[in-house]
Amino acid sequence: MNYLTPVFGLLFQETNSRVSAALEGIKHPDLSKFLVIAAILFIIGVAGVLTRRNIIVIFMSIELILNAANLNFIAFSRYLQDTAIGSPLSGQVFTVFVIVVAAAEAAIGLGIVIALYRNRETIWIDEIDLLKW
């Protein structure tokens, strides 16, 4: 976000140190904040997968899990860019991959759900228990 610096500088020429610190925090946010948000998203996703009965909702929860991982990738990518460890863009590349895979997965998954529904007339996951011994 370095190209924004002259803009912020022009906007907040007369601000005090707190404001400038806050601006600094906005300009260079902590890695931990991203990680915490990602963790929360992950927990929500896992809880959804484990507790909800509707397959569609479980899908949505899986998307949350994937996006939590994406967030982590982006965050680390950004963080490692500053510390100049590794290739700065590799995290972002992985994110793009994950999005693509998620899209494909959604297409296939929803197709399966439709087929399932046509056969069983249900999308409640606790009624789909053919693997039981």
Added chain:
Amino acid sequence: MGWRTLDLGHWTLDLMYKYIWLVPLLPLLAAAINGIFGRWFRFSEKLIGAIAVGSVALSFLISLAAIYSYGFGSNQLWPRPYVSTQASFTWIAGGAVKQSLGQVSPETSAKPANAPKAVPTETGSLLNVQWTYQLDPLSAVFMLIVTGVGLCIFVFATGYMHGEAGFYRFFAYMGLFMFSMLVLVMGSNFVMMFVGWEGVGLCSYLLIGYYFNREEAANASRKAFITNRVGDFGFMLAVFAVIATFGSPEYTNVVSQAANYPVETLGHWGLMSWIALGLMIGACGKSAQFPLHVWLPDAMAGPTPVSALIHAATMVTAGLYMLTRTNVIFQHSQTMMLVVALVGAFTAIFAATIGITQNDIKKVLAYSTVSQLGFMFLACGVGAFVIGIFHVMTHAFFKALMFLGAGSVIHGMHHEQDMRMMGGLKKYMPYTYWTFLAGWLAICGIIPFSGFWSKDEILWNAASTTQIPLGWLVWLIGTIAAICTAFYMTRLVAMTFWGEARFRQHEHSMEHEAHAQKKEHPTPHHDPHVPHESPKSMWVPLVVLAVLATIGGFAGISTAFTGGKLVGGKMNIVNWMSPVVWRPHAEVRFGTIDNSSPEPSEANAAETGSPHGGFNLAHTVEGKLHSETATEWVFIIISLLVAGVGIGLGLLFYVKSPQLADIWSARLAPLYRASYNKYWIDEFYGWAFTRRTMDLARGVFAFDSKVVDGGVNGSAWLTRLSSLITGGTDKYFVDGLVNAIANFVTRLMSPIVRAAQTGFTQNYALVMVVGLLIAVAVYLFRAFSS
């Protein structure tokens, strides 16, 4: 000599010797064309005959031109062998030769002090067997015999084989034979000679068995092949020994090296004697000498042109070719020379006595061939190799003529071979009769027919030999054999051509009738009982051969007729061939006579006090007469008398008073039966070798079926038993244990384990999450605790 260098481009007749490689190639090509395409495209007899005869005729012309350019051309090549470079290639590229033989120990030879020392090379040379044709005086003579007499016989065969179903096959074999024979006589090394040797053996087998649906012919072909194997075994050993001794199978190398070896005198048995023995065994097999002669009479089961070409004129003389080619080796072993002479003499008399009593016209000629080959061996044995080859040549002329004459008779008699069914054919077959007479006079040895010159020279050389002892015995046997020869040949002619016609008295065989019904002879009133003269394609070769049989002997005219000089220059076969024959050193020759200045005292010394002992007939006579020419004349008169006696006896027995034959055969019944049954040699071989081989085969079969098969079956039984035991163990013990354990585990564990399978997806997902949490917990715990 302007025409000699007639320029066709840059080609001249003087360079024809460079084209000798065409000579064997053309018959091979013809054989390939006839053999491969003759059947596919159903060539007509005319085409097949034209291809075959044309190839041989071309070969003959090339041979003539090549030999002319070699011997008489302006390039002065004659005494040296010309080794073809144009068609030579490395045929067998071998490795280093370890010359394992050839160490000369002093006690093996009593060599004269001034003889050059033998130098066996220790260093190994590379064995590169070349496929090279060699033109030298010896191969030149044989090339002319093979292609020239072969041409006559090919022409004859086109008439004789007319109407045969296997016409193309016959000429394919014949062409292949010509190729093999030419390779045999034109090869420049022992290995090529061996290839030709086996090739002619194969063709002999194929052609004897030409009528393969006749059991007699099939058996005869096998007999010929197997008997020849015995000889080939000795020949092969000799070739190996030659390579191991001299490092190379090339003749030029062998001859030049062998000449340096010391002569193994009588009673000394060394390396040269071993090699000569192997070669002699090979020659005995191929040339039908005494212990191995049995195949040749049976070989008459083949078509008559085959008998003429292979079993009279060319192939059976391969042994003589080999003897003469290796005369250096033979002359280094006086013991083997004596063996060769005695074997030859014995075979000559032995076969001649059998020939007296045979009734099949071809059998008589076959035994005559064996006998004449014996004469040739005799000549080689007494050191007269050139005369042996001279007799090969004259014999090729008159014996091919007689065989073809016999073939013409058989043809005219509608496949009747028994002379008792003939008689009086003179009237019906004039060409055959008159040409046959020339052959008859030639083989009997009547001057000036060709056989006289060669046989007389053989006997003279036997009587006057200084190379071996017992020359007088060899001469005596040869002379008696000559009487027998004249006798049985007169008998043959008398029974076939003279006297009353006996063919009307007998019923005719089925094939005879078939022959007549085929209407091969477009005579309107063709009577199958009356013989007919053969077609022109058959009698023209007879006339050519008759001319050769009449005048061919002048190539080696006796010195007694020319004032003790060899006349004719290179046209005289003795001069022509002289470079081929190795001359032993004077002091190692048997006896001490120098032929150039015969002194009575020396002759007497040879008679009584020669270091090797022995009685020399010619020198004894010469001692009485004081003149070599006079001595020769004595022997010439003796051999003429001998021929006259034989012919006279024959005329007496079979023309003047035919009852005499029966009377004397009854009086000499044991001898007659022995001769008629060929001295029971076949029976003896059958008992001693064939039966014993069969016994051995039966024994081996019994061993195989009882012991070997028993062992195999026993081990199979054992295997089955052990598999039964192990199978039972596996089925009841191992499987039982496994099943017991599996049952136990299943019963006990399954309620616990299957409880985990709830079927609810979220249960599994929960397990995954819990596992993940545990993994993370362990990781964190390990990370923070260290």
